[in-house]
Amino acid sequence: MATLERWLLPDGIEEVLPQEAALIEVARRQVLDLFAAWGYEYVVTPHIEFLDSLLTGVGQELALRTFSVTDPLSGQLMGFRADITPQVARLDAHSLRREGPSRLCYAGSVVHTRARDSSNSRSPIQIGAELYGDASAAADIEIISLMLETLQHAGVEQVHLDLGHVGIYRALAKAAGVSSELEELLFDALQRKAVSEVRELTAGLDVQLAGMLNALSSLCGNYTEVVKRAYELLDQAPGEVTEALADLEKVTSAIKQRYPDLFIYLDLSELRGYNYHTGVVFAAFVPSVGQAIAQGGRYDDIGAVFGRSRPATGFSTDLKTVVSLGRKIEVVNKGAIWAPLRSDAQLWQLMQQLRSEGERVIQALPGQELPDAQQAAGCDRQIEWQNNSWCVNKISF
Secondary structure: OOHHHOOOOOOOOOOOOHHHHHHHHHHHHHHHHHHHHOOOEEOOOOOEEEHHHHHOOOOHHHHHOOOEEEOOOOOOEEEEOOOOHHHHHHHHHHHHOOOOOEEEEEEEEOOOOOOOOOOOOOOOEEEEEEEEOOOOHHHHHHHHHHHHHHHHHOOOOOOEEEEEEHHHHHHHHHHHOOOHHHHHHHHHHHHOOOHHHHHHHOOOOOHHHHHHHHHHHHOEEEHHHHHHHHHHHOOOOOHHHHHHHHHHHHHHHHHHHHOOOOEEEEEOOOOOOOOOOOOEEEEEEOOOOOOOOEEEEEOOOHHHHHOOOOOEEEEEEEHHHHHHHOOOOOOOOOOEEEEOOOOOHHHHHHHHHHHHOOOOEEEOOOOOOOHHHHHHOOEEEEEEEEOOEEEEEEOOO
8 A cells, every 4th residue: 555545544434533532432421321320230342252152143134244354363263343232142141140130231332344324334333221131011111211312312303213023024924834035035025115026925825914914014104003003904913913013012102101202103014133133123213314323122032042041122323423413512621731841749749639630731742832832732721830839820822
């Protein structure tokens, strides 16, 4: 690479400069404090680990987004994390092994082989929360509420909530006895709402079940209307479908009660993370962005591969996206104190005392004893020798 090109970064990989980094760090602390207030404990997972462990129990989509390298010590393949959720699931199942509900949260950078679309970063800062050990709708309600509170806390406005339940399609496909290949084709057609394709793919199935599968494409819109029509169109469906509808109705009603002004959109053909999730799935959207800004759902089966299957639900978002969409965070800048370059014990003690009190103290380096250097460092005060002692005075430029 030519010398002039060495500063270039790969597409989708960006650096964060001081001003934006300060905003992101303030937001990170605020969100983690919010999680803590809800009882979620902070955990830190490794950036890289063995690929078999990192991708166990997850869908093919995540595998395609994960960078892999060979570990020179073991010779085994390792992967850079593209999603922290599976790591936390392993931590809950294998490392903590707690009984009863467990609430965990995290914040850290991830890296993707490809962005979700041309406008996205390949190095988001993923922040999220997971609730393990409870299979009830109450856990889904709590996680969705926490996601909405996170966005609200960050000042993101005009949030719309999209809700679905992968268990409905999964139960219908199972009852119809479709092959795994046909199941994937149907999944893809439903995601695209390709009504004619769904009709063709279900032509050889039981007439009643084929009709229900075809009905999924139309079961989207206002939550009250969709729930009512779903009970009518799927009244002869297997019991698992009825149970999934009841759970979805319970979750939706509770969220609407908590957030009466929230626009909720139900879509029973929305199968986001189908190979990964097992129940309620949800996502938050805003009008100015063409894709979800936060998402999550139930993924009860993931812990089984680590030797301990536990109910689980959670959500995640990209902190950089939240900061860019939310209200401008005010980073309190108290200014800084400029200290001269002197080898003096009293000066050193004063500098340390001021730093312990939360002040920023910047000591001059050789050749920096100039007003322009003080101003460039953001200093509004300086330490000066007056009346046989070191004093802090305001700077007049």
